[in-house]
Amino acid sequence: MTQTQTNKKYPAKGLSHSNSKIETKVGRPKEFDEDQVLERAMNYFWDHDYDSASLSDLLKAMKISKSSFYQTFSSKQRLFERCLALYAKEQIQWINKQLQHKTAVEILFDILHISISEIKEFGEIRGCLLMNNAEVCYKKYPDLCALIKQQFMQFHETFKTIINNGQQAGNISTYYDASTLSSIFINTLNGLSIMxxxxxDKEMIEAVLKGFKQQLQTKQ
Amino acid sequence: MTQTQTNKKYPAKGLSHSNSKIETKVGRPKEFDEDQVLERAMNYFWDHDYDSASLSDLLKAMKISKSSFYQTFSSKQRLFERCLALYAKEQIQWINKQLQHKTAVEILFDILHISISEIKEFGEIRGCLLMNNAEVCYKKYPDLCALIKQQFMQFHETFKTIINNGQQAGNISTYYDASTLSSIFINTLNGLSIMxxxxxDKEMIEAVLKGFKQQLQTKQ
DNA sequence: TTTGTTTTGTACTAACTGGTACAAAAATGG
DNA sequence: CCATTTTTGTACCAGTTAGTACAAAACAAA
Known part of the structure; x- marks a missing residue:
């Protein structure tokens, strides 16, 4: 399968990421970049939950063959676990990066607006990879549930930190503590996605946004 | 297949419900009650989304044979459509019944608490049949999506009416109009379910409940 | 060139998916 | 008892599912 990396004799495997094996110079070289392929898989899973994403569809999205797939990723579940981890890592990195040039309130509303505006960009809402699969995996794939919970908690911590910053900067009310507001924010975001x-309709979405805005400013 | 209705020569088909055909006295009589079987299917779908519920699992839950199934319900999708309709009808009926002996605030918090406490009763949270499938059906089954949207709007109207009652009775703040609060309530409920x-954990759940309680009473 | 190692392509599997064909069974009306 | 009508049981279908077996291909080291 012709690939971006085909002419490159040694793809940057193991050089950039900790989850890749250490590069060995023996044997036939891989015709694809593992991290790039993983990224493609993650993006596919983002739009198709674990069960809905069939292996053959995944392979098309990843642009590798079945044999390469099983050799590299072992199984569909293992691949998905790596996708979940990659998702959480990238998203949290992105959020933390925002802190350098935005206020806490700006970040939270940006996240809400980006989520909603995905409709225009992708023709559909993508939601959160974790939450999209929480529904499907619940009571069906305990291993995946445990992983989802673990990373869900990481998101909660991340938002808590941001909100805490906002409270100390005086942009967010201290009527609720940061942990409480983090839960409320996550609830709003996920509720919106499935709503x-x-x-x-637009009116319902606006209602929820208005409600959350008020909660960030409650003095009462 | 031995059934509650086996000895009863003519099950009450067509007598009680509009969606059943008019009873004919010719031909071999059905060995099951259509409404009862539909109820079983609805309950099964409540715990297993449209895709996850395989036909063979459904048949076990419904306690009828494949031939009886296709004769009566035509296809899996048709069955599911009837289950969605039955769910909305029963739930909205239940909610409206509560109005007779409870305040609006009591009803809303009862719904929230019942949803959460399902964990203890069923070992898992059931959530809302509509919302559980909104995720799965989105961009995959347009017909089902349309039906889900339609009934979702019915729920919104129902909660709007209840909240309006509460506002006129003075139990709920009029800072937000009834329609806005209805959206906020649905958002809270669904967000909680997937969270x-x-x-x-318990702390996160309490945080969301606290936030919603405050929203019902905002004067600011 | 041979040996060792890894990746890749092709072919296959068994189990399951929703759905159908058709004859036997069970009733009614004549 | 027979014809008609409907339900039921049994057997089947093609398509898909995740996953495997194995040989051919592509490289490095010797």
Whole structure:
């Protein structure tokens, strides 16, 4: 399969990321970049939950053959676990990066607005990879559930930190503590995502945003 | 297949419900009650989304044979459509019944608490049949999406009416109009459901409940 | 060139998916 | 008892699922 990396004799495997094996110079070289392929898989899973994403569809999205797939990723579940980890890592990195040039309130509303505006960009809402699969994996794939919970908690911590910053900077009310507001924010974000998937109109979306805005400023 | 209705020569088909055909006295009589079997299917779908519920699992839950199934319900999708309709009808009926002996605030918090406490009763959270499938059906089954949206709007109207009652009775603040609060309530309820499926702990759940309680009373 | 190592392509599997064909069974009306 | 009508049981279908077996291909080291 012709690939971006085909002419490159040794793809940057093991050089950039900790989850790749150490590069060995023996044997036939891989015709693809493992990290790039993993990124493609993650993006596919983002739009198709674990069960809905069939292996053959995944392989097309990843642009590798079945034999290469099993050799590199062992199984569909193992691949998905790596995708979940990659997702959480990238998202949290992105969020933390925002802290350098935005206020806490700006970051939170940016996240809400980006989520909603995905409809225009992708033709559909993507939601959160974790949450999209929480539904499907619940009581069906305990191993995946445990991983989802673990990374969900990481997100909660991340938002808590941001909100705490905002409270110390005086942009966010201290009526609720940072942990409480982090839960409320996550609830708002996820609620919105599935409300939209269920067909919520603009007015309903605005209502929820208005409600959350008020909660960040409650003095009462 | 031995059934509750086996000895009863003519099950009450067509007598009680509009969606059943008019009873004919010719031909071999059905060995099951259509409404009862539909109820079983609905309950099974409540715990297993449309894709996850395989036909063979459904048949076991419904306690009818494949031939009886296709004769009566035509296809898996048709069955599911009837289950969605039955769910919305029963739930909205239940909610409206509560209005007779409870305040609006009591009803809303009862719904929230019942949803959460399902964990203890069923060992897992069931969530809302509509919302559980909004995720799965989104961009995959347009017909089902349309039906979900339609009934989602019915729920929104129902909660709007209840909240309006509460506002006129003075139990709920009029800072937000009834429609806005209805959206906020649905958002809270659905957000909670998937947060719990993602592994949210007690503290996070309480945070969201606290936030919603405050929103019902905002004067600011 | 041979040996060792790894990746890749092709072919296959068994189990499961929703759905159908058709004859036997069970009732009614004549 | 027979014809008609409907339900039921049994057997089947093609397509898909995740996953495997194995040989051919592509490289490095000797």
């Amino acid at each position: 939209i998937k269920a067909g919520a | 719990i499926k993602a592994g949210a």
